[in-house]
Amino acid sequence: MKKFFLILIIAAIVIPSIVLSLQQKQQSGWYDNLIFKNENFSFQLARTLGYAYSGGADIGEVLKTAKAIKPENIDAWYMQWLKTANRIYRFAETSQRAGHIVSAREAYFRASNYYRTAGFYMESKDRFNKSISSWKLSRKSFLKAIASLPYIKVINIPYEKTLLPGYFIKSPEKNAPLLIVHTGYDGTAEELYFEVGVAAHQRGYNILLFEGPGQGGVLRIQKLPFRADWEKVVTPVIDFALTLPGVNKNKIALLGISFGGYLAPRACAFDHRISACIANGGIYSVVESFYKRIPPKVIPMISAEPEAFNKTIYEIMQKDPQAQFFFNHGMRAFGAKSPADFMLKLKQYNLKDVAKNIKCPTLILDSESDAFLKGEAKKLYDVLNAPKTYYLFTKRQAAQAHIQVGAIAISNEIIFNWLDGVFK
Numbered sequence: 535m536k537k538f539f540l541i542l543i544i545a546a547i548v549i550p551s552i553v554l555s556l557q558q559k560q561q562s563g564w565y566d567n568l569i570f571k572n573e574n575f576s577f578q579l580a581r582t583l584g585y586a587y588s589g590g591a592d593i594g595e596v597l598k599t600a601k602a603i604k605p606e607n608i609d610a611w612y613m614q615w616l617k618t619a620n621r622i623y624r625f626a627e628t629s630q631r632a633g634h635i636v637s638a639r640e641a642y643f644r645a646s647n648y649y650r651t652a653g654f655y656m657e658s659k660d661r662f663n664k665s666i667s668s669w670k671l672s673r674k675s676f677l678k679a680i681a682s683l684p685y686i687k688v689i690n691i692p693y694e695k696t697l698l699p700g701y702f703i704k705s706p707e708k709n710a711p712l713l714i715v716h717t718g719y720d721g722t723a724e725e726l727y728f729e730v731g732v733a734a735h736q737r738g739y740n741i742l743l744f745e746g747p748g749q750g751g752v753l754r755i756q757k758l759p760f761r762a763d764w765e766k767v768v769t770p771v772i773d774f775a776l777t778l779p780g781v782n783k784n785k786i787a788l789l790g791i792s793f794g795g796y797l798a799p800r801a802c803a804f805d806h807r808i809s810a811c812i813a814n815g816g817i818y819s820v821v822e823s824f825y826k827r828i829p830p831k832v833i834p835m836i837s838a839e840p841e842a843f844n845k846t847i848y849e850i851m852q853k854d855p856q857a858q859f860f861f862n863h864g865m866r867a868f869g870a871k872s873p874a875d876f877m878l879k880l881k882q883y884n885l886k887d888v889a890k891n892i893k894c895p896t897l898i899l900d901s902e903s904d905a906f907l908k909g910e911a912k913k914l915y916d917v918l919n920a921p922k923t924y925y926l927f928t929k930r931q932a933a934q935a936h937i938q939v940g941a942i943a944i945s946n947e948i949i950f951n952w953l954d955g956v957f958k
């Protein structure tokens with residue numbers, strides 16, 4: 535009975551503040567109120583729209599779809615993006631049959647991104663079949679798009695007792711540098727093509743895009759969760775990469791995006807075949823960053839009163855799409871049994887004892903209005919002993935959002951200008 539009243543008191547006092555914390559404003563994002571009042575919907579809209587620059591979206595298609603999402607709930611989100619993706623995919627199929635290869639490829643690429651967007655919030659147990667089907671359709675459409683691009687190959691990387699999926703984009707240059715890229719908390723290898731793959735290929739790099747445990751199909755199909763010792767993932771990826779034609783073994787860079795801003799530096803601390811590291815955005819301690827999403831007075835409950843914490847979080851998740859996605863996806867991606875278990879597992883993900891072992895030149899990227907990793911990039915930069923560069927994207931550049939969502943042009947220009955300098 536005592537615990538029951540404790541839960542009621544906590545819920546009455548804490549729920550409003552947690553909801554506010556989980557829905558923290560994106561700190562003057564350029565996309566604020568573009569279509570949605572919900573900040574997270576706005577952020578995901580900007581994420582999808584931003585790939586128009588690299589062929590993953592078209593502005594009219596994106597805005598028309600977003601305006602049709604009424605009311606602002608995750609089921610309406612899924613249905614409207616799926617509707618648009620299906621329409622574009624059918625157009626691609628028709629173009630393909632008629633021999634219009636370029637038109638088909640362009641449409642397949644856009645459909646792939648829209649399918650990914652459709653399934654984004656489908657993380658609860660009763661909706662997860664939609665997440666899997668959307669991911670499968672996104673990958674299927676992407677594979678049809680690259681079928682007419684001979685320089686892009688599907689790869690399967692030996693990893694422990696299984697294979698990691700990915701893509702190798704071969705440079706037209708001989709003995710070109712290799713850029714290895716992995717995503718973070720919720721991205722896919724297909725999305726990475728629009729995010730950085732196109733830009734890297736235009737600059738003559740070999741590119742290897744892959745998904746590791748906790749990501750994309752490795753999570754959805756193989757059901758492998760994240761692991762903190764990410765070097766155990768990257769080392770076999772490099773072993774495989776060195777067997778590919780035209781790869782310069784002395785010029786290997788690793789780029790980690792979002793949560794990958796922890797994963798990539800972690801790998802670089804152990805595998806010194808990596809010549810350059812880019813963390814966008816940099817993360818020193820995942821637990822500190824993620825715990826900021828809940829009020830400090832609730833944090834002791836995670837260990838002391840996990841049942842009360844879980845009950846409180848589940849009640850919030852019924853009202854808040856961002857909280858629902860964050861905890862449902864987090865529990866699945868980290869192999870956790872409950873919200874409290876998820877938060878405890880995050881404690882393994884910090885660079886406190888290993889950042890000092892990073893030896894290669896490292897670019898730490900930060901964003902002025904990053905609502906997810908605020909302050910983490912500078913912390914990581916400050917503890918590095920390796921040659922290092924810190925770069926802050928600003929509101930003036932319209933690149934202030936987390937991982938420069940909606941501003942991939944300037945983002946990639948900064949990344950590759952730096953990387954060109956390192957390799958020269």
